[in-house]
Amino acid sequence: MTSIVSSTHSRSNQLLQLSTRAWFVVVVIGQLIFAYYIIMLYGTAGVQGNFERWNAQTTHGYVARDLMGNAFFGLHVFFAAVISILGPLQLISKVRKLFPAFHRFSGRVYLGSAFLISLAGFYLAWVRGTAGGMIGSVFITINGLIILVCVVYTLRFAMKRQIDRHNKWAIRLFLAMSGVWFFRVFLMLWFAIHQAPVGFDMETFQGPFLNFLYVFVYILPQVIAEFYFIAKASSFAKPKIAMSVLLGVLTLGIMVGIATATMGMWLPAL
Template sequence: MLMQKMKITPKKLLDNSKKLWFICLLMAQGCFVTYLILGYGLTSVTTGLSGWSRLNNTAYAASDPTGNILYATHVLLAIVMIIGGSLQLIPALRTKYNKFHRYNGRVFVLLACTISMAGMYLIIVRGTVGNTLMHSLTIFAGCVVILSSILAVQAARGRNINTHQIWAIRLYLAANGVLFFRLMIFAWFLTFGSLGIDTATFTGPTVLTISICSYVMPLLIAELVRYAGRTTNKVITTVTAGLMVLISFVFLVGLFGVVLANWYPAIVG
């Protein structure tokens, strides 16, 4: 009887793997927010926006005040969005503090759309590292954010909670695409070095693949996880749980790499 109670079912494995993934993501978000506050926030106070160039050479342009304001909007509002977005996914908060969930969700939607539009403007006008296809994938994520926001809000207003949650998850994943990319690319650097990456132009098959895995694959994996949660096929459920554990491990490796090689040196340098 005791062994039966202790038996771990595929559904339980899936639930635990999802929690592990979320915990790893929260750790990465905490480090990312710290980097944004100490890197961009503190620099803007001490040296002005021009000091952002040491963090990103496309962050400031003296001849483009509109772009500078949008970059500041894109980065600084992300601090609030990242924190608020993750709070939306905690079931206990949704249940116990429903009013907070509703208003925080509205703020998250507004910030996510604003940040995405600012980011798309900057990519189109200023450009960034990588090639056109990479830029297109980032813009795709921005479009998913806006579309998901509209549909999530519509579903919430119509009291269609199931549909609302589906689109809210898509919104959350698309809004975190940039962080996913950083974690995955640095996990690759730590594991395989610059294999498949032209470091001079930041292009190559690896960069393109990781871009797809950052902006497109999370949406597909979310559908797989949702399907695995309701199917009776134990193999699919178990394999999906294993996939979530693998992704969690990649996040941890990537977090170690990006903090050590990028975020920490940028803050103290």
């Protein structure tokens, strides 16, 4: 009986590890595509001085005579590219072990970028406004506050050399920093399923589905992370299997969302 339980536990560990890696690989590929899109659209337009092109995919990306707002928007998209590239590298154990100096340096850059992108997001949400109106601004602010909390604790436990706690907060930070990306991916998944803006109005960019999506991408990932930590540490197989299934479903959804966003929104804009 003991050997059967041990074998089941071992298989559930392997399943959780496999599903985690599959989720991570898919997310990394999607974020690299997103980083390429940001650099080629916003970066190229900025270098060329063609700032009006910032409005190709973003509401009020560039506003004439709004120097401060344009600067914050440029800062925001620049750091979005930085975090999309550096974020995944912070979580790869082999990178941390083989290149510790790089991990520490890039970690400082990543944490600094997280701090600055949050401040820029607050400004854009409450001074310039968002496509989702007041509700969108509130949830963007919540996401920004979660990011700042994660930055503080990620740095705190790194300085204390409490690596396990540092790693957990780094994962929470990665999820929080990915919130805007998750929003785009799952929105495009919704479009792929319904082939229409079901549950919200395209003109006002408001509606019950978007309210649900804000919670789903900005808050729920933190809850899922806690369940993941519990399942990973559990001596029982069922929590690991349940989390593996959840990650599998999320991975499939993210794959469809990435493909739809890439072919329907990001590449056409270039």
